[in-house]
Each structure stands twice: as structure tokens, then as C-alpha cells.
Amino acid sequence: MAYEPPKQSLAGQIFDVVTLLVLTIGALYIPLYLGLAGAAKVPNPIANPTWESLGQNATEQQQWAALGITDPAAANDIITARFDYSFSWSSLIIMAVLVIGYFVMVVRLSDREYREVIEERFGTKRR
């Protein structure tokens, strides 16, 4: 006898969609909205900047001017901003465990479900 799933009510369908929406917005959008996530690119502006002190040659100065930036002070933050790539090994290991653990979990649980699929499709439960 093939597995016969229960019929889902309209309310149940709406509940499932709302769950996914809350999960999407809660996990992905809220951290952005609260400013918890973000690139660690920080400007390190220098005092009294000139194009030369900012390391820009004559051609690059022309390029900045063509982009509408003629004052080196206006380009100070852009030119001096840098990412901070320092990290702790423990956070890297946690991240690796999270990614690998996720795939292991999904593949193992999938395999359990897949055996039911194959059994029904090819086995004695075939309709």
C-alpha cells in the first residue's frame, strides 16, 4: 500500500507559507536591518590629503575628475578604506563545522527519505 499523505487544510498551507516567510526575513533581512551584518571595510582617512599623498598619479587624477571628484578630500575615505581580514581560527573552525555539518545532516536525512521513495517506486509498495 502506497503512502497516502494527509490532505492539508488551507489554514495549514497559509501557516507553512508564513513560517517560511518569517524564516527568510528573520534570518536574512533582520540582521541586515539591525546592522548586525556587514562588510568590515573601514576608512582610514589621512590628514590634509592631496592626490599625491593618496597615491594617485596624474592619469588617475584625470580619472577621478571625470567621475566628478576633483577634491582629494572627497576621495579620502574611498581610497583609504580597507577590509580587516584578521580572524580567529576558532571562528573559522566553527564556520567549517557549520557548513560541513549542514551538508552531512541534509544528505543523511535525505537518504532516509530517498529509501522510502525508492521502495515505493520500485519495491513491493509500487502502485
Added chain:
Amino acid sequence: MENVTSTAAGAERLRLARVLGPAHVWALGVGIVLVGEYMGWNFSVGKGGMIAGLMACWVAGLLYTCVAMIDSEVTSTVAAAGGQYAQAKHIVGPLMAFNVGLFLVMAYTMLEAANAITVGFLLDTVAGMQGQAGLNQQPFIVLSIMFLAWLNYRGVLATLTFNLVITAIAFIAIIALFVSVQLGASAVPLDFSAITSDPLPYGWVGIVASLHFGLWYYLGIEGTCQAAEEVRSPARSLPYGTMAGIMTLLIAATMTWYICSGLIPWEYLGQAGTPLFDAARITGNTGLMVLLFVGTAFATLASANGCINDASRAWFSMSRDRYLPSWFGAVHPVYRTPYRAIVFLVPIALIFALGAPLDQVVTFSILSGLLGYTFMTFNMVMFRNKWPLDKIKRGYVHPFHPLPTIVLLILCSTAYFAVFLGYGTQLSAMMCFYIVASLWFHFRRYKFVRRGDQFTMPWPKPNGY
């Protein structure tokens, strides 16, 4: 098997129309991805410098060549709507398929949001050049998404024919800029002195870090197989369209890096919203500015258009299989499109387009894509193990197996580390999202799924089961 589609009403069991040829497949793939040359890729220069940006372009090209090779073999055999989703369903299992479906939906919806943000930014830039600074971008963002959703609602053939035309124009614009600058059309010369004066501002770690946004050059090329159920000859058209697409993009990406890195100071380029349009501005040539404005607008619209197409197909496929409420699995009785899925995803795209920064939205899209590419590695191995070459006939067999799989896995691992450098919080948020969603599916949603219906291909029983 009766009632295969498992949808409620008879009208909802309509099939999608088989109307697409290889050119449409190419347009769908390149159309989604070409925007990667017009925006987003340049953040790789910001993460590692000019040289790192070029290396990221080529290394990511290698990653996507592996993706295209693997995907072409599996897709030419599993020719069903949903692409990788249908592959996962037949090869790994329902939970993996649910995750892959979510990867696709999130990657394309975030890409769609990024495209809409770029449209708003582009118009704001042009308004500023005309002395009308401070343009409200939000109406244009909303309008872009709503118009393209409507176009998708009306029919896939019109949608992808529209994409074919505007993608071709956007691609020609890149070539025109490249050729014109080479012929001296720019008032400001190309300058690559930063390669020697500031070659690696972050050292070697910057090269690894830049791979994060290097993926953006090509992200979405795997979308070609989303339309498998609507292609006239999937076994021929899908590999041909996909491989032609990746070659087109490799050429366009290299030309884009060359022109932008030569015309724009790398510090500005690393945070620019519309780098190719900025390069055209620097040339001082009005014709090129207009052309690249049109190219940027068309590339973003073509990409968003393809994204709506692909995300809705993935959502539709999951709903049809009851991985999601089956109400979404309906086909429009007149236009024969998954219209409920199309409409439902519009507000999600809008939330992120209106409320999140471009680089964050791009990162979410990249991460979902990256998870999908990681899936492809073990999916390919399982496919060959469960059904060896002599067991089922493939439309296309990729050479050198398992070398592309191994290379892809190494590059994916490197890309995770690249995202971790600077965007670790997003990586954590994304992984938590998928872990919770997986548990929700396995323990709550799976009971509504018909087991036997999850395997519809006319294949023999897999080895090992």
C-alpha cells in the same frame, strides 16, 4: 501512477509549453548572468586589488566551467522543470531537493533584488549628471520588479524572446566600449600603473578574498536548466546553450576587467555601483555613455527577468511536489505560466531591494549559488555511482570525471573561506536559515509528500538500493 502532478484542480494539471530553442537557453543563461559584468564583480577588486580581481575572474571562470560540464550531463538526462531541484530529487533525496529548490529561489530572488537596486542607482547617477541629484530610487525599483513580474506572468516565450534581444544589445555594448577605447575614443588613457605600484594591497589573502565576488561574473549560468521542461530538445539544446553561455561570459568578463581596471582607479572601482557605465563616463564620449547606460539598464532588466522566470519555476516545482503548499503549483489556464509562484515572490524581492545594501544582497545570492555548486559535486558522484554510464543513456557525457568534481569542490571550499573573510556574519545567517528550514521540512512538511511521486524518470532502480 495516477495524479502525478498532485495539484488540486484539473486546470492546474496543465503542462508547461515546450517552445524554447538553444538560442533561448543561451539567452536565459547569459541574460541572467551578463549583469555580473555590469555590476557586482568589481567588489572583488575592492576585496583584493586589481590583480586579485583578474585572478578571481579566471578562477571563477574555471569553477563555472566545471559547473557547466557537470550540469550539462545531469540536466541532459534529468530534463524536468526545476533543473538542479529535479536532479536532487532523483539522485539524493527529497530533503536535498527542498534545499536545492530554496538555493535556487534565494539566489535568483536576491539577484533580482540586486538588479532592481542597480536600476535605481543608475537612474540616480544619470539624474545627478543632469544636475538633479538626490533622485528617489524606490519608485524605479518597485516599477522594475512589477513590470518584469507582469511580463513573466503573461508567458515564457515572450519573456525569453525579450531577454534574447536586450541581452544581445547589452553584450554588444561591452564589445563596443572595448573596441572604442582600443581605437582611442577615450579622452583619458588606460592606466594600469596600480598593478606595479599597489599590486596586492591585502597580500595573497586578498586574492582568496576576491574570489567571493569573482563568482558574480558568472553566477546564474546554471539557470539554463531551469527551463528544461519548456525546451523542445533538452538533450541537445541545454548542453549547447550552457556551454555557449559560459564561453560568452568568459570573453565578456575579461574584457570588462581590462576596460574598467584601466579607466577607473581601483579604489573607486572596488565600491562602484555601475562600473561599466562609470568607465564610459570617464571616456568623455557621449555616444559610449548613452550606449553603456542602455547596456546597464538592459543587462539588469534581462537578468531580473530571467531571475523571476527561474525562481518561480523552482518554487512552482516544489509546490507541485507538495514540498511547499500545493496552491503554488498551479499553471495559468491561458498563459500557461506558474503565475501564483511568480506573484508570491515579488514582495520578497521588493523587501530586499528596498531595504538592503547592494553588496549584502549580492552576497546572499552568491552564498545560495555556492551552496548549490557544492551540492553538484556529490550529486555528480552519486549520479555516476547509482546509474553508471552503461545503465542509462545520457544526452551528454562530460569528460575527465571525476576531475571537474574535485576541482569544483576545492574551489567551492576556497570560496566559502573568501566569503568568511569580511562577510562571515552573512555566511552564519545563511547557514542557520538553511539548517532550520531543513529541520522544518523533514519533521513538519515531508508528511504531505507522496513518496513514489518523487521519482518520475523512466530509469532502472539505482545501485545500492
